[in-house]
Amino acid sequence: MEKLIITACLTGAEVTREQQPNLPLTPDEIAEAAYQCYLAGASMIHVHARDAEGNPTQDYAVYKEIKEKTAAKCNIIFQPSTGGATWHTPEQRMQPIELNPEMATLSMGTCNFADDVFMNTEANIRIFANRMNELGVKPELECFEKGMIDTAVRMAKKGIIKSPMHFDFVLGVPGAMGGELRDLLYMVESIPAGSTWTVAGVGRYQLPLNIAAIMLGGHARTGFEDNIYYKKGEIATSNAQLVERIARISKEMGREVATPDEARAILGLK
Amino acid sequence: MEKLIITACLTGAEVTREQQPNLPLTPDEIAEAAYQCYLAGASMIHVHARDAEGNPTQDYAVYKEIKEKTAAKCNIIFQPSTGGATWHTPEQRMQPIELNPEMATLSMGTCNFADDVFMNTEANIRIFANRMNELGVKPELECFEKGMIDTAVRMAKKGIIKSPMHFDFVLGVPGAMGGELRDLLYMVESIPAGSTWTVAGVGRYQLPLNIAAIMLGGHARTGFEDNIYYKKGEIATSNAQLVERIARISKEMGREVATPDEARAILGLK
Amino acid sequence: MEKLIITACLTGAEVTREQQPNLPLTPDEIAEAAYQCYLAGASMIHVHARDAEGNPTQDYAVYKEIKEKTAAKCNIIFQPSTGGATWHTPEQRMQPIELNPEMATLSMGTCNFADDVFMNTEANIRIFANRMNELGVKPELECFEKGMIDTAVRMAKKGIIKSPMHFDFVLGVPGAMGGELRDLLYMVESIPAGSTWTVAGVGRYQLPLNIAAIMLGGHARTGFEDNIYYKKGEIATSNAQLVERIARISKEMGREVATPDEARAILGLK
Amino acid sequence: MEKLIITACLTGAEVTREQQPNLPLTPDEIAEAAYQCYLAGASMIHVHARDAEGNPTQDYAVYKEIKEKTAAKCNIIFQPSTGGATWHTPEQRMQPIELNPEMATLSMGTCNFADDVFMNTEANIRIFANRMNELGVKPELECFEKGMIDTAVRMAKKGIIKSPMHFDFVLGVPGAMGGELRDLLYMVESIPAGSTWTVAGVGRYQLPLNIAAIMLGGHARTGFEDNIYYKKGEIATSNAQLVERIARISKEMGREVATPDEARAILGLK
């Protein structure tokens, strides 16, 4: 089995400092959180930027600052979100692709996201994918439903998305697919042979789905974007605390944790 | 095993007479198609209205005319769509509920629908459901993805949707869940015990998924809304031709076909 | 999708003329039944021999007579059973392999078979497989449980069984795996890519599982060994009547039926 | 979710002291190992007796001594094996039932077990079940294949086995069902609502399947009968070491571990 890639999703677009006092918001905070996660075993960060007021922004300059400040500390893989917040326009959302990061997320369809709608029309998916292809950015295909995998497979047949594909199953969002083990297994059994995958479980699904990924040969995303607790009723002290636990359990289960360069090899990053 | 309920989806919102010359469009044509399907074994019709130009409309008066003209011919169950076309507003879409039909569809989430987005926010689902509850209209819960079942289950726990629930799995829409047998089985295994279900397969998925429903104890939706062919390369001559085939195969497999009143008993309609 | 291979299991080891008056028993009767099934669309026969009293026998000479008499009528693929009856010794069971048929069954494990035990130890599986390999007989890997597939995969890794493998899932035997659609799907999802498979459903499972095979790209086994009824309460008039129905339904579902030579190409027979 | 029942399978019938130097063999050693496992979090022991030479025995007196010596130390649930070793006769195997333990295993079918055959005919299953029913011993239904669940369900319908049933899925035995996560999930999804279950994974499957049970609401069996390693290449120092790890991981995942009396309540023991 390949070594485990742990992705730290440090900030997200929805969590607030009121909910999670240790949430990194500024480029300096995010870069420092990235570094702590790197030390704890993460080989990739999934990044959402925030503006000076702490609100979600897809601003190119802010992502650039985060990217550079992180790179100054360690060689962790920088993966910006192109999802942004549900109210961002496609044009806003696309900005961090222009940083030419090694990876960026590409959401593969539209679904309800609690009381909002996360919009990703076919046309926009194509536009995002084409631009990533032009720049050589490998997409992490975010799938909130099984039909989004089907869309990815269909687009791969047309060459819009390159193979081997890397998926991120985001499970447990109210309005999209649940986060039971059988849900994860169904997703895993639906992707083409040769693909790689990560799972992001929302809230109480984060820990069990991360552990299931260890067993199944997938990879794990943990961090405050998806879950702010260490355990029931206990707010996590840092993103790194969550990363550390997954790294420890993975080793306990006999699976080594990948360094950033090992993750690059597994994912075929340039 | 319960008898098989065959629902005829006669018209839909997207098919044109250019594509399918035998498509019923006017209230008279729809009522006559309903009657022919009834004779062929259908116990329910799923109805989309069209205006004088043949364009989709959710107009109360047109649905009323279809309902009355159909009722004059036979006692088939009348189930109007509240989905309408992807560009209709929620207010437009809700109109046929006011006819107080025995059933009406209730789409349980948002997804891409080819190049369009089929919007059903949480708030609107609640509004539709509440109005159906007030009038005693039983919803057919249209699920295009597995997460929509999860939403239904969540809303049932809150009492927004009444149990036992009746689901319609719409599979094979580009942008939502595929139409393989394993997709259907996954949906079926995801609904609460005591629920009933129908499957609507789009295009080439219609026939195999209808037959799978016969085996699995579910129910079958067939008709031009989902598929215009009788077999590959051969346009169907009528909705009734499609109904007839399902009724024949069901009997061949040892499962009787329900009359409208038997369908009412199976679905617990008032 | 490949064309459908229909295998007729004409006689079996357990059915009696009292249960099924049209059961072929003598070599002449079996050859004639094979020919009628060939005309109805079968491209293979699965053969159990009977002695002069109608009891199961694995006698070389009787199989030889059946093989020759069938070959005189048509080019249908002759596949003798090496399972025999549950009380036959391994040595008895192996005899028809010496006829050097194109295929022969190879049962991949031990399980209860109603009140009997169907014994296939690891050692005997290896002995049977080795002899088939020596003679160039392609095994049809009979799996009554999922673990038998796992055994086949394990033996294939050691080269004891050659790939691509052809499986026969025998479902619905009391004491082994049931015959629900989900059981079949689980088996299908457990075999290596590139394998081919047939399903044999016992009793009331025969028809639905045969039809599921048509949908899923597998192949279908029908005949009196597995089921003696045409429909509930109605004894079938001949094996060919069962074959005919599967051929008809397959064509109706848009899948052509293979001739013996087309079946040979699909299965890679010499 | 119910608390986790950890069953320690201390000795088994096949492991030798050469393979695992810390294997408990005598009644004193087994009772002491049971006590250490109890302290580590186990609420049940699954017991195989050995004779003075360390060979498997189903002797009543030896089981009696183990039962009494264990009871003198703690209130852990005593569950003797009625499987014994593959060469024991049914009469030998049944002896520990006469001790009237709270539970005893009941193997639900026949399968290959590496180079041996583990024989459990329908007739013998009925005999074992009937005697357990007479004495009020709750069976732990050992299932090595999915078809064995089907047999249990069939026998439950006839009243031979009482409901709610408790299953033990033994996965990863060469010759029976494998030990992948999907295998476990398939088993879990095949038992009647209201049943409880434990999983025993053989060798390298022990740890991941135990953890999966924690997630899925099942229960976990660990110990030397199924696996002698703590991790790859490292022999475990005691059964208790394996129990301790499962207890720790379960708490880490937010699931409490059951005491013997809590386990009795969950299993409905008298």
Ligand SMILES: [Mg+2]
């Ligand atoms: Mg969706």
Ligand SMILES: [Mg+2]
């Ligand atoms: Mg077996």
Ligand SMILES: [Zn+2]
């Ligand atoms: Zn994100």
Ligand SMILES: [Zn+2]
């Ligand atoms: Zn519709």
Ligand SMILES: [Zn+2]
């Ligand atoms: Zn046979």
Ligand SMILES: [Zn+2]
């Ligand atoms: Zn045991």
